Amino acid sequence: MVLTDMYVILSPDPCATEEKEKEKKLPSPTIAVHDALDVLWHDFHNTWDLSHAVLTTLASSGGDTITDESPVKLLNIEAIPDILKWLNGTFVPQVFVTADPYDERLPENEWGRIATYNQVLGGVSFDVTQMHKHDCKSEKFLRTVYGDCYDPEDVVVYEFVIPYYYTSTEAAQILEERGSWLNASTKELLITVPALNSEIPGYVVTTLELDFRGGGYIKPSFTTTPMPVNLFPNTNTIVLDILRITDLQDRNSDALAPLIDLLKHIARLSVVMRLLAAAAVFIQGLRVLNTFRNHMGLSVISRSVLKLFAAGTVLFGSHVDEFSSLLISITTCINMVFGEFDFDVIRDVHYAVFFYWSFMALETFVLLNILLAIVVEAYSEEKKKKERTKWWTFRRVLANLFRKVAVKIVDHFQSPSTERSQVVFWGRIRSKKLRCVLESGNSLEWTRDPIVTVERLGQLFPCTSKLERENTMKYLVAGMCHDLGKHSDSTSGDVAVSVSKDKNDTDQI
Structure with missing residues (x-):
């Protein structure tokens, strides 16, 4: 559906009058019902519910009072000990679920379900990126004090998978057996959790990333990619591959790695389709802005708005995050027009009042009125065009009627003019x-x-x-x-008249 929308947006207007006259009538195509429904509608309404349920469980955050007994949340991680506490106390119990809230053992087909309905597919993938040591780029006497450094370009990635059917105790034991796999040489920890929700139905691939920065702090982040199960035509084969690979997990858990890579690939395709849809909307917006150049009023609007965006970045970019870049400044100014901007953000910055007053006055009271006037003018021109079309048709009918009457009148009166005027009238x-x-x-x-x-x-x-x-x-x-x-049934008349083709005479009657 996204590709169809892109084609409609980026293709030329098919309703041009000149093109319509040249086109030939073609038979109507036949389209299967399920193909039409697949183009017209996808179940994207429930994808937010799908991703929200997983994120609130795995990527939780909060500023509540933290005690020794409270679990560590993902977005509150600051150091390596916090990661270990989060894995053993929060992540593992929420993913590797084998018992219900009443400590009753669940059936095996319900193991590894996140937030009740999201079944982990295969297992959880852990990608650990380790850096190799190298000489520091500082002076020699400083290197003797500090020692060796780690090269962020020279890395190696270790990957292992924990199957979904493991209990939380077994999963924690596997992480413990890995030893000191999180240390000063770690550059990144990437955890991928693919899940299937048949209630919606849909897939969701959640990625939890812990980035070890050079300054010594850890930056947690997360991404989730929900998608309907019927988004791609080969989804059924993917499910069959999933069932086949899960049969191998008892013999070798490494067989789950290709499955998780396949689901990652599906998630990337979904992201690419969304980016293409966003690009189509962006290009359509550029087309609209490009037409402004040919109109005096609209060109004033586009130039004024762009200059105000740049002015906000120059005036407040070094003080507030809302104007730190041109893209963010555009978003802030648009929110300002719709009343979603808090003036207290720039109140204490110089020239803030003048910028805010000039922008709001120009946008609200001038530009919007210009747009309204342009719309009214365009409507008036279109209305006049339709009226002219009706008058042109009336003139043609009236001229044809006058011609017929004139021919009959002239035929009934003998004119004393030349022989040619008695033979020729109105071009024939x-x-x-x-x-x-x-x-x-x-x-x-x-x-x-x-x-x-x-x-x-x-x-x-x-x-x-x-x-x-x-x-x-x-x-x-x-x-x-x-x-x-x-008279389609008649084959002959009072006067013998025929149409034939000859090598010398092209039209003969």
């Missing part, structure tokens, strides 16, 4: 004159099957031009087609 041979000549048959040597061509008309009416004779032929052909449509 007079109908009454042509009928009289054809009925008499004295001017031509008629055969058994007489025909009328442009050359024969030239012999009958020498004073006419070739264009006038061709227009007469077109008039006769149009009349034949009209009569043929009204």
Whole structure:
């Protein structure tokens, strides 16, 4: 569906009048019902519930009072001892679940469920990135004091998987057997938890990252990628692969690594589709801004807004986070227009009042009114265009009616003008004159099957031009087609008239 939306946004307008006239009518395509439903709707409404349930369990945070007995939360981690406490006291009991809240043992098919309904697929993957030692880049006498340093570019990644069916005690024991796997050489700890929720249904791949910074602190972060189970056409084969690989976990837990990598790949595809959708909306916005250049009022709007964005970054970028970059400044200014900005953030900064007053006055009272005036003007022009179209159609009908009446009037009166004016009227041979000549048959040597061509008309009416004779032929052909449509059963008439193709005469009647 995302790719379909991108094609609609980025493709040219298919409703152009000139293109419509050139297009040929094609038969309507046949589309299966399930394909149409797949294009029109995906169950993205429940994906937030899916990710929120997992995040509130695994990536919790809080500023409540911390005691020796309170569990450590992910976003409160500051040092390596906090990581060990969080793994053993919070993460492992919440993921490797084999008993219900009443300490009753759960059935085996319900083991490893996060937040009641999210079944861990295969197991939990741990990726530990370790750095190698190298000489520090400081002076020699400082290196003797500090010792060796760690090179963040020269790293090695260790990966291991704990199957979902392990109890919390067994999982904690595996982590303990790893020894000092978290130490000063650790650069990053990446934990991946793939889960399946058949109640929604959907997948969710949660990644918990602990980044060991060079300054000595640990920065925790998390990402979650929810997706419907029918997002990709090969989802059924993926599920079959999952069931097949889980059969191997009793013999070798390392067989779960390809499964988790596959689910990571699915999550990355989902993220790519969302990025493409965002890019399509962004490009459409650029198209709108690009059209502003050709309009005097809209060009003033775009230039004024962009300059105010840049002014906010220059004035307040070094003091407040809301204007620390141009992108953040754009977001802040837009929130300011809709009343979602707290003025106390920039109150104590110089020129804050002047910037806020000028921006709000320009945006709210001037620019929005200009936009309204432009919309009204465009509506008025479109309305006038439709009225002109109706008047043009009326003039064509009136001119055609006048032409028919004029032909009949002129045919009933003899004019003392030249021979040509008695033969030609309005670009073709007079109908009454042509009928009289054809009925008499004295001017031509008629055969058994007489025909009328442009050359024969030239012999009958020498004073006419070739264009006038061709227009007469077109008039006769149009009349034949009209009569043929009204009397489709008739095969012959009072006057023998036929249409044929010849090498020399292209149109003969």
